[in-house]
Amino acid sequence: MPTTLGPLTDFPIDKPTPVTIDGDKYLVIRPSENPDEVCIVSDRCPHAGLSLSRGPRGGYEDGVITCPWHNSRFDVCSGENLDWTPGVAGVKAPKWSRRLIAMGKSPAPLTVLAASVKDGQVVVDR
Numbered sequence: 001m002p003t004t005l006g007p008l009t010d011f012p013i014d015k016p017t018p019v020t021i022d023g024d025k026y027l028v029i030r031p032s033e034n035p036d037e038v039c040i041v042s043d044r045c046p047h048a049g050l051s052l053s054r055g056p057r058g059g060y061e062d063g064v065i066t067c068p069w070h071n072s073r074f075d076v077c078s079g080e081n082l083d084w085t086p087g088v089a090g091v092k093a094p095k096w097s098r099r100l101i102a103m104g105k106s107p108a109p110l111t112v113l114a115a116s117v118k119d120g121q122v123v124v125d126r
């Protein structure tokens with residue numbers, strides 16, 4: 001059943017906005033490359049389940065969100081993992097240490113929700 005999150009204009013461009021949908025935390029991203037659309041991703045990193053929006057360092061830029069904990073990077077519209085545990089808290093680590101930082105977890109995509117904008121409203125299609 002579709003869920004309406006509110007007017008598109010409530011979501012600032014290039015600023016991931018936290019929302020809760022059915023008790024789970026997500027981020028709504030309205031990319032400057034296409035401000036008439038939104039991408040919605042889980043606010044839980046698939047590496048260790050930590051928040052993507054709260055932590056020591058991280059952030060969003062050019063369609064990519066960086067986990068603030070171990071620096072994994074994800075495409076916010078496809079969820080594709082672009083880099084897996086390359087460091088800690090924004091500091092790049094030597095390549096040999098990535099497997100240690102990964103703590104045995106293999107690269108995984110970020111959960112993405114199907115979303116659209118209908119009559120100026122952001123709608124989650126599920």
Ligand code: FES
Pocket residue numbers: 045046047048049050067068069070071072085
């Ligand atoms: S919790 Fe996100 S990279 Fe480790």
